[in-house]
Amino acid sequence: MHKTDENLVVNMQNVNKWFGEFHALKDIDLSIYEGERIVVCGPSGSGKSTLIRCLNGLEKHQDGTIKVHGTVLNDNTESVKKIRKNVGMVFQQFNLFPHLTVMENCILAPMENLHLSEVEASKLAMSFLERVQIPDQANKLPGQLSGGQQQRVAIARALCMQPRLMLFDEPTSSLDPEMIKEVLDTMVALANDGMSMICVTHELNFARRVAHRVIFMDEGKIVEDQSPKDFFENPQTDRARLFLSQILDH
Amino acid sequence: MSELLIDIFGKPHGIIIFQLVAATRFTIYLSLVAFGGGGVVAAMITFLTISPQPGLGKIAQTYIWFFQSIPLLMLLFLTGLGVPRLIGVDVNPWTAATISLVLFTSAYLAEVWRGAIAAVLPGQWEAGFALNISFVSTLKKVILPQAIRYGLAPTVGFMVQIIKGTSLAYIIGFSDLMLTGKRWANAPVSGSEPFIIFPIMAVIYFCICYPLAVVARKLEAEDLAKS
Numbered sequence: 001m002h003k004t005d006e007n008l009v010v011n012m013q014n015v016n017k018w019f020g021e022f023h024a025l026k027d028i029d030l031s032i033y034e035g036e037r038i039v040v041c042g043p044s045g046s047g048k049s050t051l052i053r054c055l056n057g058l059e060k061h062q063d064g065t066i067k068v069h070g071t072v073l074n075d076n077t078e079s080v081k082k083i084r085k086n087v088g089m090v091f092q093q094f095n096l097f098p099h100l101t102v103m104e105n106c107i108l109a110p111m112e113n114l115h116l117s118e119v120e121a122s123k124l125a126m127s128f129l130e131r132v133q134i135p136d137q138a139n140k141l142p143g144q145l146s147g148g149q150q151q152r153v154a155i156a157r158a159l160c161m162q163p164r165l166m167l168f169d170e171p172t173s174s175l176d177p178e179m180i181k182e183v184l185d186t187m188v189a190l191a192n193d194g195m196s197m198i199c200v201t202h203e204l205n206f207a208r209r210v211a212h213r214v215i216f217m218d219e220g221k222i223v224e225d226q227s228p229k230d231f232f233e234n235p236q237t238d239r240a241r242l243f244l245s246q247i248l249d250h
Numbered sequence: 251m252s253e254l255l256i257d258i259f260g261k262p263h264g265i266i267i268f269q270l271v272a273a274t275r276f277t278i279y280l281s282l283v284a285f286g287g288g289g290v291v292a293a294m295i296t297f298l299t300i301s302p303q304p305g306l307g308k309i310a311q312t313y314i315w316f317f318q319s320i321p322l323l324m325l326l327f328l329t330g331l332g333v334p335r336l337i338g339v340d341v342n343p344w345t346a347a348t349i350s351l352v353l354f355t356s357a358y359l360a361e362v363w364r365g366a367i368a369a370v371l372p373g374q375w376e377a378g379f380a381l382n383i384s385f386v387s388t389l390k391k392v393i394l395p396q397a398i399r400y401g402l403a404p405t406v407g408f409m410v411q412i413i414k415g416t417s418l419a420y421i422i423g424f425s426d427l428m429l430t431g432k433r434w435a436n437a438p439v440s441g442s443e444p445f446i447i448f449p450i451m452a453v454i455y456f457c458i459c460y461p462l463a464v465v466a467r468k469l470e471a472e473d474l475a476k477s
C-alpha cells in the first residue's frame with residue numbers, strides 16, 4: 001500500500017467539534033489511505049460516532065479541515081454532496097425506510113444520484129443483494145426481515161451508490177448474538193474486495209482479522225493509532241489497557 | 251324540494267327545514283375553503299418549520315404560536331369589523347370569514363403536521379442524507395409517507411373543529427346555517443321557537459360532523475394497532 005497524497009481517502013487536520021459547550025472532538029489529526037481498514041473503538045461517549053459522522057457531514061465540525069477523497073468538507077452544499085457520493089454509511093439501527101421494500105430502499109439513491117432508470121437501478125441493486133446473500137428478500141418490507149437481514153440490506157443499500165469508502169457505526173451492536181456473524185461475514189467479504197472502511201465496533205475478533213489499524217478514542221481524542229496486533233498485545237496507555245480489560249472480561 | 255318538505259312537515263316546519271338545509275350549503279362551502287386554503291398555508295408553514303434555515307423556522311413557529319393563541323371569534327371580529335373600520339372599507343363577510351378561518355386552520359394544521367414530521371425517527375433523515383438524497387427528495391420519499399401515518403387522524407379530526415368553527419361566522423353577518431337558524435329562532439312565528447329550531451340545527455351539524463369523527467377515530471385505532 002502506497003501512502004501518497006493521491007490515495008488519501010480521509011485527511012483530518014486539527015479538527016474540533018463542539019455540541020454547545022461540550023467539546024466532543026479535540027484536535028483530531030487522521031489520515032486514511034485507499035484500501036485501508038480502520039477499526040475505531042473506545043468507551044461510550046468518547047466521540048467515535050461523532051468522528052465518522054463528521055466525515056460525511058451528518059455532523060458539522062467547527063474547526064480544522066476535513067478532506068475526503070481530496071474534497072474539502074465545508075458548508076457548501078456542493079462539497080457535501082460530492083463527498084457523500086463516494087461515502088457509504090451503515091448505522092447501528094439500520095435506518096432502513098420501513099414503508100419501502102428492500103428493493104425500493106436500494107434503488108432510491110442510485111436513481112437520484114446516478115440517474116439510472118428503475119430497471120437499471122434494480123439490476124444494480126439485485127447484484128448487491130446477491131452479494132449480501134438476500135436476493136430472495138427483495139420484495140419484502142424491512143419489518144418482515146430479521147435484524148441481521150435488515151443490516152445486510154442496509155449494507156447493500158449503501159453499496160448501490162458504489163462508494164469508495166464505507167463507514168460503519170456499531171453495525172452489530174443492536175443485533176442478537178446469532179445474527180452478528182452473518183453481518184460480520186458480509187463485512188469481511190467487503191474487506192477482502194479491498195474496500196476502504198472505517199468501522200466503529202467492539203468486535204475485537206473482527207478487528208484482529210481485517211483491520212490494518214485500530215484507533216482508540218477517549219474523551220474526544222485519538223489516544224492510540226496502532227496495528228491491531230500492537231494495540232491488543234501492547235497498548236500504550238492506561239486508558240486503553242483498562243478499556244481492553246473491561247471488554248475482554250465480557 | 252321545498253314542497254316535498256312542506257308536505258312532510260307542514261308549515262312552517264317544512265319551510266324552516268328547507269331554509270336551514272339550504273343555508274348549510276354555505277357552512278360546507280366555508281368549511282371546505284377554510285380547509286383547502288388553511289391546508290395550503292399550513293403546508294408552507296410546515297415546510298418553513300423544518301427547513302434547514304433556522305431563521306425561517308423561527309418565523310413559522312411564531313406564526314403558529316400567534317394564531318393559535320387568538321380565539322377564532324377574535325379573529326372574526328378583527329377581520330370582519332376591526333380592520334374594515336380601521337381602513338374604512340367594507341369587507342364582505344365571506345372574505346372576512348375565509349381569512350379568519352384560513353389563519354386559524356393553517357396555524358393548527360401546521361402544528362399537527364410539524365409534530366407528525368418530528369415523530370419520524372431522525373435516523374430516517376440521516377439515512378437519506380448519507381445516501382446523498384437531497385433534502386426535498388428525502389422529505390418527499392422518505393419522511394412524508396411515514397409522517398402521514400401520524401398526521402392523518404388528527405387532521406381529519408380537526409375538520410370537525412373547522413365545521414363547528416364556521417358557526418361563529420354568523421357574528422359578522424355570514425349567512426350560514428347558524429345565522430339562518432338564529433333568525434328563525436328570533437322570528438315571531440309560532441312553531442319556530444328556539445327549543446324547536448336549535449335541536450334541528452344541532453342534528454344538521456351532527457350529521458356533517460359525526461361521519462368525520464368516526465373516520466378520525468378509526469384512523470387512530472389503526473395507528474395504535476400498527477405501532
Ligand SMILES: Nc1ncnc2c1ncn2[C@@H]1O[C@H](COP(=O)(O)OP(=O)(O)OP(=O)(O)O)[C@@H](O)[C@H]1O
Pocket residue numbers: 019022024042043044045046047048049050051
Ligand atoms: N447531538 C448531540 N447533542 C449534544 N451532545 C451530543 C450530541 N451527539 C453526541 N453528543 C455527545 O458527544 C459525546 C460523544 O458522542 P458520540 O456519540 O460520538 O460517542 P460514542 O463514542 O459514539 O459513544 P457510544 O459508544 O455510546 O456510541 C457524548 O458525550 C454525547 O453525549
Ligand SMILES: [Mg+2]
Pocket residue numbers: 048049050169170
Ligand atoms: Mg456511537
